[in-house]
Amino acid sequence: MQNGRLVLELPAWAKTFLAAQRGTFASTTERMRLAIELSRRNVTERTGGPFGAAVFETETGRLVAAGVNMVEPAHCSLAHAEMVALALAQQRVGHFDLGADGVARELVTSTEPCAMCLGAIPWSGVRRVLCGARDEDARAIGFDEGTKPADWSGALTSRGIELVCDVLRDEAGAVLRQYAQAGGRIYNGPSVQ
């Protein structure tokens, strides 16, 4: 029926880029700048949608793992940047719960999460989420964010997950607009609904 095996692998440029990162990321803007740079490079390298994400240790600022959108090249609608970053972080930590060892970790994403990624966040064990561009910035170029609960930020905070929005929103949004202007495919827009 199938071989029963899924392999998702970051693009070569992303592995090289991430391997070159040194030191820690002290501030929220430094962390966001990494996620935005991943989103920008994913556009210029033409390896997926205009989204980047990373998982950091909140206290130390240590980078745990990162992801970019790989939906089209990986033939996988689940491969949003946030999902890739969370899954790779869990592989690195060796546990499905990114807080199981008592170390607080956080997800940093270049755009506010869609309905799927939002639903994934509580299961991942991260204690904080930093967002760059807003839902409306993604929708402005045609992306569908899905049907999120009316008070989606409250849905996170009520679970003890801190949410920080609008971190370098303009820089993050600029990548979305750059993608649209370059004719990038809006792969989950209304055309496939």
Place this chain on the structure above:
Amino acid sequence: MQNGRLVLELPAWAKTFLAAQRGTFASTTERMRLAIELSRRNVTERTGGPFGAAVFETETGRLVAAGVNMVEPAHCSLAHAEMVALALAQQRVGHFDLGADGVARELVTSTEPCAMCLGAIPWSGVRRVLCGARDEDARAIGFDEGTKPADWSGALTSRGIELVCDVLRDEAGAVLRQYAQAGGRIYNGPSVQ
């Protein structure tokens, strides 16, 4: 930083079981019975949570791919049965959109989807979803289904995705209760929130 590679692989028993499936699955109950059998075997084989799912071609009843919950063994909070089935089906079809080739496909899941899996469904391209046990059956044994939109079924149907609930609900729910009675871990319950 990381090797940038995620591998998710079905348990050996599931690959053997699925390879032995012959012919097509004409009715909704036959399709659900397969998903339930996967959930049951996942409990007795002790390879994950009590959930199974499969993707079928709606018209022909051909099995495309299947999944089981692998959260704990795979160290991956994303590895819910539905996510695994959708991702493996997309690998098999060779496209992130399970309707891109004009063939209608459907997701059959032993329990109604959590917030993450619900959010994933519209991106996957399936045109129909069949559910066995209800949210409340999962919650009754302690599982958290996440914060779903108030009218989550409407959120699917408004996107043109048909939803059929309560398909063999009792049989599906029995597996959940069997898991709880055997002391199976409720890995995403309030304890890790």
